[in-house]
Amino acid sequence: MTYAIDADGLRKRFGETQALDGVSLRVPQGRVLGVLGPNGAGKTTAVRILATLLRPDAGTARIGGLDVVRDAARVRRTIGLTGQYASVDEDLTGVQNLVLIGRLLDLSGRDARRRAGELLEWFELTAAASRRAGTYSGGMRRRLDLAASLVGRPAVVFLDEPTTGLDPAKREAMWDVVRSLVADGSTVLLTTQYLEEADQLADEITVIDHGRVIAHDTPVGLKRQAGRRTLTVVPVDAADAPAVAGLLARVSGEEPVPLAGGGASVPVLDEAAMGAAVDGLAAAGVAVSEFSLHLPTLDEVFAALTQPSREEVPA
Amino acid sequence: MSTPTALPAATAPTAPTAPARTGGPLRALRHALALAGRSLLKTARTPEALIDVTIQPAIFLVLFTYIFGGALAAGDRGAYLQFLVPGLLGQSIALAGVSLGTNLNNDITKGVFDRFRSLPIARSAPLVGAVLADVARYLVLFCFLMGFASLMGFRVQTGPLELLAALGVSVAFALSFCWISVLVGMAVRTPGAVQGVMFLLVLPLSFGSDVFVDAATMPGWLRAFVDVNPITHLVGVVRGLLLGGPVAGDLAWTGGWIAFFLVVFVPLALRAYNRRA
Incomplete structure (x- = not known):
């Protein structure tokens, strides 16, 4: 399989800081990779290397099969970059900015x-x-910046925190743009601090922290991998609540958390607990109004993944 | 924002990216000219950016003529004005280069250059473009200074051809000298620091010359500096061309300095630009 973006073992040091410590990324053509990580994790450094703005100290990266160092000029023909800080020329009008790029x-x-x-x-x-781009609002500037990166109809688009600082409505509008890019066949690498954004847009997510990849999976896989699911059962008749709680304790081996409505939740580790719970409820003749299995939110996953490494860092 | 269905015309990733119509130097020149156009648009939008090539030299001309003119040329202000105008042109050219480095530094700080770097253009294009746009500023400087000086009583003693030649030499010198400013603009952190470093360089060059007074009155060690100072020789050429007199010696020196600036500072500036992440 050929990858639109294929980076292997990227390392980059700035003085005392090891910004990237062996990062590998792969994005199949036409897909969206979300690169997730806290501030200073190395996301922007990775993007700048992939977009030919920085040379890696070690490791290789290819865009559409072209090496970002040796074939930088050809790589630049196929990419579009929207930086974290909208890099439009404030003294030029919107149209002048785009015509110049053209x-x-x-x-x-x-x-x-x-x-x-x-x-x-x-x-x-x-x-x-x-109008001069300097008079644009933050959201308009972001849009102009993104438009500037699309002038050349790039096959690979890098979006470095494209919605940081945008209000929720503008953020969703930006998401629509990303979706239509993908619908047209572009490959997108998107860095973000927002888990919801990665969840909404990305086919796969790579979590980076301290310059290392600490997890890589689909959004669903990541949630399944890093967090425990929660089984919630609410009986129709509140009188059955103790029976439900007892059953959940039996199938999961964990202490159930009672819910206000009379039901209970319990963390479960494997799928078998679901079947056992269904069987148990049927055998006891308990009618249920809710029976659900929740994946953790990406926020919970992210916290679980990054917390241990965070603690190593002195505050 | 409109619905995704509006997109097809906008992006078709499989379509070839803009084909290069011509390769090589011609294409690089076209890119540099497009970027020069950008700089000119910016200048047109902020006319105050032309103060250092219009009002500032005019003020210097008035100040120096009326403050020092009487004392320096034994009361003959007219004679001092004739002597001063070519000198002030030299100083103004050196000072006018400062804003180039400041602007480029500003561009880098703001991330505009990240965009240019991610485009398939020669790495040098943004710098060459900015330098080319400065031609307009030097033209404004030359015409404004000559016009203002003639209002004060300055008279060209030669002819229009000599005036044109003086313009040509001045612009050629300016375009090579300003690469120092480009280098400083790439090398230091803030626009303010560019200005600081450049003034440290330009002030000794412009005052340690025969811009304002005859170097014969200076001590020997300073005269040695004046004699090799590029500004001295540029001013010598312009004086010769506008007032009449020999120019060959100063012209050879000036040609040498132009070559030196280009050979040394263009590569250094490009290297500093490429290194700047």
């Missing part, structure tokens, strides 16, 4: 203007096209 990508003046028009329309910036 000209630098060897579009003719006419093609560059047409492409700029398309993108401004798509990002709903047409009305502000002739």
Whole structure:
């Protein structure tokens, strides 16, 4: 299988700080990889290496099969980068920003203007096209920045914390953009601190902390891998609550947590507990109004994954 | 934001990325010109960025003429003005280069250059583009200073061809000298620091010359510095061309300095730019 993004053992040191300590990433074509990690984990360094802005001290990275160091010029033809801080030129208008990028990508003046028009329309910036980008709101700037990275129709798009600092409505609009990029076949690498964002967008998630990959899986797999599921049973008749609690204690071997509505929750480690609980309820003739198995939220997973390493760091 | 269905026209990742129409130096030049256009747009939007090539030299011209002119040229202010104008042109060219480094440093701090670096253009294009855009500033400087000086009574003693030649030499010198500013702009952390370092460099160069007074009045050790100072020789060429007199010696020196600046500071500036992450 060929990967659109294929990084192996990337290391990068800045003075005393080992920003990346052997990071490997793989993204199949047309997929979204979420790179998740706290501030300073190394996400941005990884993106800058993949986008040819930094050379790794060790390790290799290929974009569409092209080495980011040896074939940097060709890699730059296939990528689009949207940085953590919107890198638009505040003194130029929206349209001037995009036309400049088009000209630098060897579009003719006419093609560059047409492409700029398309993108401004798509990002709903047409009305502000002739205004200086310095007058744009934060959300508009992000959109212009993203538009600038799409002028060349890149096959691989790097989004470094594209929604940091955006309000929830703008964040969802940005998610729609990412989804439509993917629908069109682009490969996206997205770094984020927001678990919900990774959960919404990413096919797979790589969790980085202290410059190392500490977990990699699908969102569902990650939740299953790193956290225990919770089985919740609520009987129709509150009088059955003690029976339910007893049953849950038996099948899981853990102490159930009583719920306000008369039911109970209990952590379970394997699927067999589900069947045992169903059988037990049927045998006891208890009618239930809720019977559910919850995966942990990604926040819980993230906390579970990063907490131990956090504690090693003196505050 | 509109629905994803609006997208197809916008991205088609399988479509080839913009094809290179021509390769090599011509393409690099086109990129540099596009980036020069960006700098010019920025200048047009902030006319106050032209103060150092208009009002500032005008103020210097007035100050020096009326404060020192009487004392220096035995009361003949007109004669001092004739002497001072080419000198002040030299000083203003050196000072005008400072803002280039400041602007480039600012661009890097703000992340605009990250975008350029991620594009398939020559690494040097953003720097070359910024330098090319500065031609406009030097043209403004030359025309404004000559115009203002003539209002004060300055007269070119030669002809229009000599005036044009003076313009050509001045711009050529400016375009090579300003690479020092580019290097400093790449090497130090903040725009303010660029200014600090450049003034440390430009002030001794412009005052340790015969811009304001005849070097014959200076002690020997300073005269030795004045004699090799690039500003001295640029001013010598311009004086010769505008007031009449020999230019060959100063022109050879100036050509040598231009070559030196280009050979030494262009590679250093590009290296500093590439290293700056």
